[in-house]
Amino acid sequence: MHSPSRRPARRALTAIAAASGLALLLTGCQPATESASSTPVAGGTLTYASGDAEPTCLDPHVGGNYPQALLAGQFLDSLVSRNSEGEIIPWLATKWSVSDDGLTWDFTLKDDVSFTDGTPFDADAVKVNVEHLKDPATESSTGYLALGKVESVTAISDTVAQFTLNAPDSALLESLSMPWLAIESPAGIARGMEENCQAPIGTGPFVVDDWVKQDHVSLVRNEDYNSPPADAQHDGKAYLEAIEWRFIPDSASRYAALQAGQVDILDNAQPDTIAAAEKTTTLAHIDAPRPGASNRIELNAGAAPFNDPAVREAFIRAVDVNDGIESLFFGSAKRSYSPLSSAESVGYSDESLFTTDLDAANALLDTAGWTARDADGFRVKDGERLTLDFPVSTNQSIPAEQSLFEQIQATAKQAGFDVQLSLLDLSSWYGVLAENDYDLVSAPYTKVGPDVLRILYHSDGIVPAPSGYFANLSQVSDPQLDDLLTRASEISDDAERADLYEQAQKIILEGFHILPLYDQQNHFLLGTQVKGARSLPTVSTPTFYDTWLANN
């Protein structure tokens, strides 16, 4: 009778002892297992742990979000890719040319590629894919927008696909490099949405074998693969036999599973686990910031109080961002002073605009008429408190970022700003934005190339889509900026394009429309047995074509 009684007590004691030693044990080192050779070994199954949401449809044409892109890169190829220098390189298309008026593009295609269902890859397949993306019934969002200027595609021959545009598009190649516009088998598309969502068919190095909802997607090797992008490290089929793609939403469990060897690689690594992993010799870290915009706080210039540039500047001068980033991200995130990601070669930074200066902030607010302070120390004008509504999406802002926003809230208070943070789920957050009920917001935007600036800062972006969504959340409306962005999106010369984008970025930064924080964070942790894994320089999704497992 007494023996079972002691067990809980003993268990509790063990728990207390173990928990107190936890920090040490978690970071404890194990001897490294260095592989003797660096020659790739074929075979084995890679287990991937994704912390992103499980896609609702594996076809990235439908909707078009990042979780879909992560998976699609394993079984779909695109027409073109991008190398680590930011240059567009051949993939399924070997070369391309554009007419002088910029309205006609000819893509020459690889002539020996087949989809994994046996359908040949040719110019007709490209035409079917573009039509699929542009068909409202496909319910495409990302791909549909990216093809906005494409009127039609004609198959000139089996290996030449001609794109006809209604306006010049300097971002066309960048758009086509994105996984949301990857090429699928026409026969696969013809099966209809329900079937195509379960297992889209591509030309990629792996094939979707099975999708067990809420658990995993099984991918097996495409034994006939012959269409890697130009910057791949080898030819022919992939080294790995299979990939088990698991969905593990909790960051701590994901990391524990990596430590226990249950998984080989994980995404969405959080700052604390990155710091822990960097102290080990058995784990490696891939830092792959997403392209497009940086992570930044937008100041809504469309309504009071931020319709006054002085108040915008005062806010930016008042808040202290660097200390927060340093302490909360353990050095895993580098401060940005640009609207664009560091992955974009034309990104322009100006650190001098973002130095913290509380006195300057106070002076600016005094001049702007916010002279009085209420009992709580917040500034008041005409009986109105200087309140800033800051809706935060718990789906898009990681815990470290949410804490950073709290620190920003605290430092802004010193200048008399009353920042009201509200944590919301994704639907509610979009709802608040659609109702224009915000002063500050942080909304990531992933896209290949600087054309993201046109989406985010052209005044057209203030007009809401039928769902209420609009991309220009800082509500910048500046004819000069609009003109620069439109011209940049049509110009063919790279140097002129870069110059126009630099001028545009200056206007955004000097108008104090945004507070850049850091690149859109995208970290992978992997066991050192995983060799040759890298992120594609398009939207920074991992690719496992060149990957092999040592000691498998």
Added chain:
Amino acid sequence: MTPGLQTTNRVDRSRSHRVLRWLLVRLGGAAFVLWAVATLTFFAIRLIPGDPAEAVLGGPGSQASQETLDQVRRDYGLDLPLGVQYLNALGRLLTGDLGTSYALKVPVADLLSAQLGGTLILAFSALLVAWASALALSLWSTGGGRIAGSVGQAIELTAAALPHFWLATVLIAIFSSALGWLPPVSTGGVLGLILPTVTLAIPLAGFLAQVMRETMLDTLDAPFIVSARARGESEGGIRLRHALRHASLPAISLSGWALGYLISGAVVVETIFARPGLGRTLLQAVTLRDVPIVTGVVLLVALVYIVMTILTDAASRLADPRLRTAEGER
């Protein structure tokens, strides 16, 4: 009980009448609960911000065109007045049709039948472990003197107050990361079931043990125990044969509630241990405003809860003859 003088035949008939009436009342109640749950879910999910048409179009923040949105609203009947939508939904439910998921585009019934097993296995194993630990704990704490009593009480209170997410994280840190004994995320096998089960079972065991110990202590002072002692029964025998039966009564009737508690706990536990199941399905569906799935999961959980309540009620009647007679006089 009055019919003491009537014939055995009449007693049997009136007993079967009572059982029948008990059953009818239960079933009527069950139907009412299911209707209320369906109605509440239908309106509640429309009160929170977010357009169900966007769930069809790949989630919130969709940039779908007006014609696409219109098409979806027509296809799914979302353009009809809310009252008509409600009656339509109710009509479909009456024919047993749970509809098709907005986001996943597959029948809800298929999805739920694939996910129910995982959650029920988790919930029942947790219930079993919780029952066994609570039983052991309360037997020890009521029989081991004053120190055992207060230690037992402290363990119960602490266990009952532990939140699932904290417990899960600590258990993973100890048994997976530090000791390496158990896998931190689900493996599909029994090993992967241990940590999620224990996570769910510990707080529940605390609740159950509290209830059991208090009833056990009350019972041990009851006159029939005194007379059993006087008959020379051993202390262990008294507690196993007499007191335990009484102490288990409130715990049995709590088990229906406990299962509901476990299924709601499954939302957290399935997410942390990456187990497929209803909890994770529900979480994803709520985020996406996938109305058919949310309704389906809530109805299913309500149904499990109702069945469990009827079963525990029946079990209480079996364990406690007083309930069978008292019912007839009401």
